[in-house]
Amino acid sequence: MEQAAVIAPQRAWGKGRLVAKPFAGRTRLAELYQEGCAKIRLPESFDGTMEAVLINSSGGLTGGDRMDWSFASGEGTQLTLTTQACEKIYKASADTAGVATRIEVGPGASVNWLPQETILFERASLSRRLEVDIADGGQFLAVEAVLLGRTAMGEAMETGLFQDCWRIRKSGALIHAENMRLSGDVGALTQGAAVLGGKVAFATIFYTGPDCEALVAGLRRLLGNASGGVSQYQVAGEDKLVARLAAKDGFALRKILIPLISHLRKGAPVPKVWTL
Numbered sequence: 662m663e664q665a666a667v668i669a670p671q672r673a674w675g676k677g678r679l680v681a682k683p684f685a686g687r688t689r690l691a692e693l694y695q696e697g698c699a700k701i702r703l704p705e706s707f708d709g710t711m712e713a714v715l716i717n718s719s720g721g722l723t724g725g726d727r728m729d730w731s732f733a734s735g736e737g738t739q740l741t742l743t744t745q746a747c748e749k750i751y752k753a754s755a756d757t758a759g760v761a762t763r764i765e766v767g768p769g770a771s772v773n774w775l776p777q778e779t780i781l782f783e784r785a786s787l788s789r790r791l792e793v794d795i796a797d798g799g800q801f802l803a804v805e806a807v808l809l810g811r812t813a814m815g816e817a818m819e820t821g822l823f824q825d826c827w828r829i830r831k832s833g834a835l836i837h838a839e840n841m842r843l844s845g846d847v848g849a850l851t852q853g854a855a856v857l858g859g860k861v862a863f864a865t866i867f868y869t870g871p872d873c874e875a876l877v878a879g880l881r882r883l884l885g886n887a888s889g890g891v892s893q894y895q896v897a898g899e900d901k902l903v904a905r906l907a908a909k910d911g912f913a914l915r916k917i918l919i920p921l922i923s924h925l926r927k928g929a930p931v932p933k934v935w936t937l
Contacts, residue, residue: 670754673719673726675699681711682735691735699728702745704933710739714934715776717748722760724753724786733765734772736796741773743932747808748779750823753786757822760789766799771870774803775922775932778862778911781809786822795831800870802925803829806918809851809861812910817861819848831869834897839865857907860888862914866904868925873900876925880904883920 677699680692688711695701700716717728734740742764750758766772774791781787795801807823810816822844829837843850851857868876873893880891880902889906904921908914915935922931 670725673698673717673722673728675717675719675727676729677701677715678731679713680733680735681738681740683737688734688738688740699730710741712741712743712932714743714745714932716745721749721751722758722787723751724758725756726758728760730760730762732763732772734767734770734799736767737769738767739771741775741932743934744776745934747777750779750781750785750787752782752784753821757786757788760787762789762791764791764793764801766793766795766801768796769798770796771800772802773926774801775935776805777935778806778808778914780811780911781807781818781821781823782816783810783818784821785818788822788824788826790826791828793827793829795829795869797832799831801829801868802870802922803827803867804864804918804922806862806864806911806914808911808914809847812861813912817848820845821847823847827867829867829869831897831899834899836869836896836899836901837867837903858888860907860909862908862911864906864914864918866902866906866918866921866925868902869899871900873902876902879924880921883924884917887917889917 675697678694679701681688682691687709698717698719700718702714704712706712809818825841827839852859857863877893891904894901906917919931
């Protein structure tokens with residue numbers, strides 16, 4: 662009797678790339694590439710900047726899925742990168758979902774990396790990496806927020822894997838590196854006071870630019886009594902700000918995040934897709 666053929670599970674795969682260039686005082690599109698479930702949309706802008714909305718048309722990620730994003734901003738351009746919705750990481754029966762993002766910030770350019778929250782469901786497995794290279798005079802803002810389940814739906818991530826790796830370089834020097842890993846009994850691990858103290862929503866904000874010192878006091882004032890803190894550092898002669906936040910749920914986290922992001926963007930609001 663012949664054995665039935667083994668059919669491999671279908672996996673989501675996507676690759677997207679965008680390059681922005683300066684033209685007549687505005688930020689214009691120089692290159693756009695999209696493949697698989699990775700889509701990029703460019704809402705019309707009237708202020709000379711560019712906003713790109715990233716879409717995973719598969720609707721979420723699970724074990725074995727792969728997403729690869731690449732962005733480059735030309736000299737003096739202004740580019741904001743966000744996502745259409747929260748990225749949902751579902752239960753993995755096998756393997757780990759992988760997301761890789763690479764960003765190049767040109768001389769005197771300004772790039773905002775502002776994806777909406779990543780939601781990790783029970784038994785989710787995700788490994789992602791963010792690599793950024795910033796030229797001299799460039800500014801870069803990054804926000805990554807994570808929800809361990811959706812409390813409003815009675816969901817929680819009790820077990821699984823989440824690992825996150827950041828490497829940010831400016832003028833060729835490494836100015837920020839961090840590795841995060843939550844694995845195994847995530848529910849018990851995050852109860853620790855040195856981890857999340859039982860909270861299920863958290864975020865990291867990173868900023869580097871010439872005005873770091875001037876922004877610190879305003880960030881701390883906006884943070885108030887919320888769980889988190891703001892630090893300013895100088896590495897290899899370059900200034901940076903790092904803020905860590907934690908909240909009881911995603912709604913509470915957004916209430917903290919939005920004014921902080923607006924402050925770092927010199928009063929500009931978060932992308933419109935955040936509020937739809």
